[in-house]
Amino acid sequence: MASEFELIKKYLARQPLQRPDVILGIGDDGAILDIPADERLVVTLDTLVAGVHFLDSDDPYDIGYKALAVNLSDLAAMGAQPRWVTLALTLPTGNAQWLEQFCTGLFELAALFNVQLVGGDMTRGPLTISLQAHGTVPPGLELRRSGAQPDDWIVVTGTPGDAGLALALACGQVTVPPAGSSDHQQALRQRLTRPTPRVLEGLTLRGQASAAIDISDGLAQDLGHILESSRVGATVWVDELPRSSAFAACIVAAGLDDETAIQTILTGGDDYELCFCIAPAHWETLRAFVATWECRCTIIGRVEAAPNVRWRYRDGQTYVLSRGGYDHFC
Numbered sequence: 001m002a003s004e005f006e007l008i009k010k011y012l013a014r015q016p017l018q019r020p021d022v023i024l025g026i027g028d029d030g031a032i033l034d035i036p037a038d039e040r041l042v043v044t045l046d047t048l049v050a051g052v053h054f055l056d057s058d059d060p061y062d063i064g065y066k067a068l069a070v071n072l073s074d075l076a077a078m079g080a081q082p083r084w085v086t087l088a089l090t091l092p093t094g095n096a097q098w099l100e101q102f103c104t105g106l107f108e109l110a111a112l113f114n115v116q117l118v119g120g121d122m123t124r125g126p127l128t129i130s131l132q133a134h135g136t137v138p139p140g141l142e143l144r145r146s147g148a149q150p151d152d153w154i155v156v157t158g159t160p161g162d163a164g165l166a167l168a169l170a171c172g173q174v175t176v177p178p179a180g181s182s183d184h185q186q187a188l189r190q191r192l193t194r195p196t197p198r199v200l201e202g203l204t205l206r207g208q209a210s211a212a213i214d215i216s217d218g219l220a221q222d223l224g225h226i227l228e229s230s231r232v233g234a235t236v237w238v239d240e241l242p243r244s245s246a247f248a249a250c251i252v253a254a255g256l257d258d259e260t261a262i263q264t265i266l267t268g269g270d271d272y273e274l275c276f277c278i279a280p281a282h283w284e285t286l287r288a289f290v291a292t293w294e295c296r297c298t299i300i301g302r303v304e305a306a307p308n309v310r311w312r313y314r315d316g317q318t319y320v321l322s323r324g325g326y327d328h329f330c
C-alpha cells in the first residue's frame with residue numbers, strides 16, 4: 001500500500017494546470033496565492049460522505065468530478081470567478097487506483113474551468129471528501145440571495161428535476177419498462193453524476209441579477225431561501241417549468257402523472273442549476289447574451305411583495321406542493 005506522501009506526490013500534485021496566481025502550491029505547509037488587488041475572495045466548502053451523497057461503489061471518476069462541480073456551482077451562484085481549490089480526503093485505505101480515477105475526474109473538470117488544486121489534507125477513515133473552492137469577484141458585483149425585488153422575473157437555467165428523477169430511478173422509487181427509454185435514462189443519469197456548474201452564466205449575471213442561488217436541495221426549497229433572504233414572495237407558474245426531453249420521456253415511460261412530474265422538478269435535489277431574480281429592464285439587456293448560453297434559461301415566475309410562494313397553473317388554478325426538498329437520503 002502506498003504511503004500518504006507517495007499518494008500526494010503521485011496523484012494530487014500531478015495536475016497539469018499551473019495558474020500564474022499560484023505563488024506556491026502543493027508541497028509546503030501552506031499555499032501562497034495572489035489575489036487581485038481590486039477583487040474580493042469568495043470561499044465555499046462542500047463535503048460528500050459515502051453512503052449519503054454517493055455510494056462506495058460509484059465510479060471514483062464521477063465522485064471527483066462531482067465534488068468539484070458542486071463547489072464551482074456555489075461560486076457560480078455568487079458570480080465569482082473560480083481560481084483555486086483545497087481538498088480534504090478521508091480514505092479507508094490507501095487505494096491508489098481509486099485515487100487515480102478520482103483525480104482524473106477532478107482534474108478534468110478543473111481544467112475546463114481553469115481551477116488549480118493548491119493544497120489539502122489526507123486522513124484515514126470512512127470515505128469522505130471535503131472540497132473548498134476559492135474564487136474572486138469585484139466589490140459590489142457579487143450575487144447574493146438577498147436582493148430580489150417585487151416585479152423581478154424568476155429564472156432558472158437548464159432543466160431542474162433531471163437529477164432528482166435519475167436518483168429516483170437509481171433507487172427504484174420510480175421504475176420504467178426495460179425497453180425504449182435507456183438512452184433517456186442514461187442522459188438523466190449524466191445530469192446526476194456529472195452536473196455542469198453554471199460558472200460562465202453566473203459571471204454574466206454579475207451586476208444584472210438581483211439575487212441568485214444554486215439549486216442543490218430542490219428548486220422549491222432553494223427559491224424559498226432567496227425569497228426569505230430578500231423578504232419577498234412570489235408566484236411560480238408550474239406549467240412553465242422547463243423539462244428536458246429525457247425527463248419527459250421517462251415520466252411517460254414510468255406512467256407518472258403531470259403533478260408528480262412537477263413535484264419532481266420542484267423538490268428533486270442535485271441539479272446544480274442556477275435560480276436567479278432579475279429586474280425586467282435588466283432581463284431585456286441580457287436576453288441576447290442568454291440566447292448564446294449552452295443551457296436553456298426559462299422565466300418561471302415573478303417576485304411579489306406578499307410573502308410565500310403561490311404555485312399556479314397559467315389558467316390560475318392552484319398547484320399544491322406536497323413535499324419539501326431533497327432530504328439527503330433515497
Ligand code: ADP
Binds near residue numbers: 025026027028117118
Ligand atoms: P502538513 O503535515 O504540514 O499539514 P501534509 O504532509 O499534510 O502537510 O501535506 C503535504 C502537502 O501536500 C501540503 O502542501 C498539502 O497542502 C498537500 N496535500 C495534502 N493532502 C492533500 C490533498 N488531499 N489534496 C491536495 N493537496 C494535499
Ligand code: MG
Binds near residue numbers: 028029
Ligand atoms: Mg505543516
